[in-house]
Amino acid sequence: MNICMIGTGYVGLVTGACFAEIGNNVICVDNDARKISTLKKGRMPIYEPGLEEMVHKNVRQKRLSFSLSIADSIRDAHFAFIAVGTPPRSDGSADLSYVENVAREIAVHMKKYLIIVEKSTVPVETCEWVKRTILRYNKRKIPFDVVSNPEFLREGTAVKDFLQPDRIIIGAESEKAKSAMRDLYGPLKAPMVFTDPKSAEIIKHASNSFLATKISYINSVANICEKVGANVEQVAEGMGYDARIARSFLSAGCGFGGFCFPKDLEAFLWISKKLGVDFHILETVRRVNEDQKTHFVHKVEEALWIIQGKTVGVLGLAFKPNTDDMRFAPSIDIIRMLQERGAAVQAYDPISMANARKVLKGVKLKDSAYEAAKGADCLVIVTDWQEFAEMDLEKIKKCLNHPTVVDGRNLFDPARMKRLGFHYYSIGRPAV
Ligand code: UDX
Numbered sequence: 544m545n546i547c548m549i550g551t552g553y554v555g556l557v558t559g560a561c562f563a564e565i566g567n568n569v570i571c572v573d574n575d576a577r578k579i580s581t582l583k584k585g586r587m588p589i590y591e592p593g594l595e596e597m598v599h600k601n602v603r604q605k606r607l608s609f610s611l612s613i614a615d616s617i618r619d620a621h622f623a624f625i626a627v628g629t630p631p632r633s634d635g636s637a638d639l640s641y642v643e644n645v646a647r648e649i650a651v652h653m654k655k656y657l658i659i660v661e662k663s664t665v666p667v668e669t670c671e672w673v674k675r676t677i678l679r680y681n682k683r684k685i686p687f688d689v690v691s692n693p694e695f696l697r698e699g700t701a702v703k704d705f706l707q708p709d710r711i712i713i714g715a716e717s718e719k720a721k722s723a724m725r726d727l728y729g730p731l732k733a734p735m736v737f738t739d740p741k742s743a744e745i746i747k748h749a750s751n752s753f754l755a756t757k758i759s760y761i762n763s764v765a766n767i768c769e770k771v772g773a774n775v776e777q778v779a780e781g782m783g784y785d786a787r788i789a790r791s792f793l794s795a796g797c798g799f800g801g802f803c804f805p806k807d808l809e810a811f812l813w814i815s816k817k818l819g820v821d822f823h824i825l826e827t828v829r830r831v832n833e834d835q836k837t838h839f840v841h842k843v844e845e846a847l848w849i850i851q852g853k854t855v856g857v858l859g860l861a862f863k864p865n866t867d868d869m870r871f872a873p874s875i876d877i878i879r880m881l882q883e884r885g886a887a888v889q890a891y892d893p894i895s896m897a898n899a900r901k902v903l904k905g906v907k908l909k910d911s912a913y914e915a916a917k918g919a920d921c922l923v924i925v926t927d928w929q930e931f932a933e934m935d936l937e938k939i940k941k942c943l944n945h946p947t948v949v950d951g952r953n954l955f956d957p958a959r960m961k962r963l964g965f966h967y968y969s970i971g972r973p974a975v
Contacts, residue, residue: 544568544727547620549613549645551578553589553701553802553868554662554694555626560594561705563601565730570616571609582609590867590894593702613645614652622727623649624692625673626662635809636817637666646673650680653687658720661691661740664747664807666814670714670740688720691740693747698801699865710734714743748814751807752825757792758799759831765795765971766838775971776953795971797839797877797925797951798832800862802870805832836873840880842968843949846921851885854944856919858912859926859952860892860899869898873951874925878906881923891915893930916942927952936963 544567548559551573559571573579578588585602587595601607610616617623627641642663649659659677661670674689681687691714696704711733713724721737728735738746765775775795783790799805808829815822847853862872869875872895878888882905889907892899896908909915912931916922916939924931932954940946940963948960950969960967961975968974 544621545619547616547623550626557701560597563607564597569607572613572616579609579611591701613648622658624660624662629663631806631809635813637810646676647680650677653685656686659689666810667741667744688717690715690720691743698868708733712743712746713737714740748811752811754792755804755808756828759828761793761795762835768971772973798835798873800871800873805871836876839951846947846949846968853886853920855881855886855888856915856922857890858924858931861895861926864928867894869895889915913942920944921947924950
């Protein structure tokens with residue numbers, strides 16, 4: 544099939560490359576000339592394991608190309624995917640202006656029956672607006688369908704998540720659109736859920752908000768564990784055997800970040816309020832997550848007593864491992880709070896340093912975990928990179944002014960840290 548993928552961010556580029564990989568002809572379109580010229584030179588604007596090789600292979604086999612023009616790219620398309628950003632506005636609502644612009648351009652330039660697919664995460668009822676926009680600007684009354692097909696890609700595993708999805712959600716009204724989407728996704732041999740567009744849009748927000756709820760829930764349980772000297776890792780393990788709960792997303796930490804959970808929580812809360820439904824639980828999920836970062840800084844104060852004038856080494860800046868993305872990363876708020884308390888902060892992340900330079904002020908960026916530990920009065924772990932779990936702790940101890948580690952991702956076994964002579968603080972487990 545011929546696909547026009549509009550938007551070459553995390554979602555659009557990965558989705559476009561993967562559709563080419565399973566045999567479609569894909570043109571990825573973006574209005575950012577720099578991004579398109581980068582892609583035409585074979586360089587990736589984002590880091591995702593497996594993406595670069597996949598893009599090069601499909602460009603070589605002429606199944607994938609890049610363009611600045613929606614008009615040129617939808618001429619022969621069967622599908623036009625809207626994969627542009629829906630960034631949060633100050634009131635928490637999703638900014639849908641990019642979606643509206645693209646819908647209008649599609650309407651003006653479409654030449655034949657087209658399936659317009661909402662891939663971006665959008666609030667419920669956006670599909671109605673997209674349909675209305677196309678009806679208004681599509682002067683030649685060319686037939687079309689609007690389908691909601693939300694993505695469930697996790698950064699760092701986006702390619703794998705596309706090729707081996709837990710499920711594919713298709714929110715469509717016409718049989719024609721349903722069967723076309725079934726054919727398109729057929730090669731993935733994954734469970735497909737067919738529903739109406741509004742239900743499909745809600746599945747996305749409800750899924751992400753539920754995952755965020757699991758995280759804030761276990762973080763609150765961790766705080767109870769800390770009060771009584773229990774171990775939240777073992778609590779989570781005991782809970783997880785219940786198939787109705789499941790162990791995943793019960794890892795207590797210093798809070799969730801990323802562009803999806805915070806944004807989707809706000810958007811779901813906003814649309815609920817707009818519809819007159821008080822989604823109280825999501826307000827608590829958000830507050831718990833904010834409090835967890837402050838709680839983590841209090842743990843650093845517990846370790847250091849006075850933060851003023853101390854040097855703190857921070858390991859991990861990305862909002863999670865295997866990505867360079869620092870959007871809404873817990874590290875940003877944690878570092879700001881440490882600096883507000885007078886700490887000199889030096890930090891290291893395996894791949895987010897370029898982004899870190901753009902968002903962090905007054906932080907010395909170091910080339911390794913050991914450099915970030917050198918001369919520090921304590922080492923703070925914010926992102927659970929495997930590289931940190933495997934680092935030489937004897938060497939770390941020698942680098943530190945004092946063998947104190949405050950671990951926001953429970954990377955290490957407290958008994959082992961005690962044997963190595965560390966003062967070790969972590970989340971939901973007794974300090975040693
Ligand atoms: C998420 C959803 O998982 C994905 O389905 C959706 O399409 C996009 O948003 P992503 O934001 O890439 O994916 O990362 P994810 O792996 O979900 O982690 C989000 C945040 O939660 C990270 O900051 C991570 O550190 C944190 N987290 C995750 C926890 O604190 N505890 C956990 O148990 C799991």
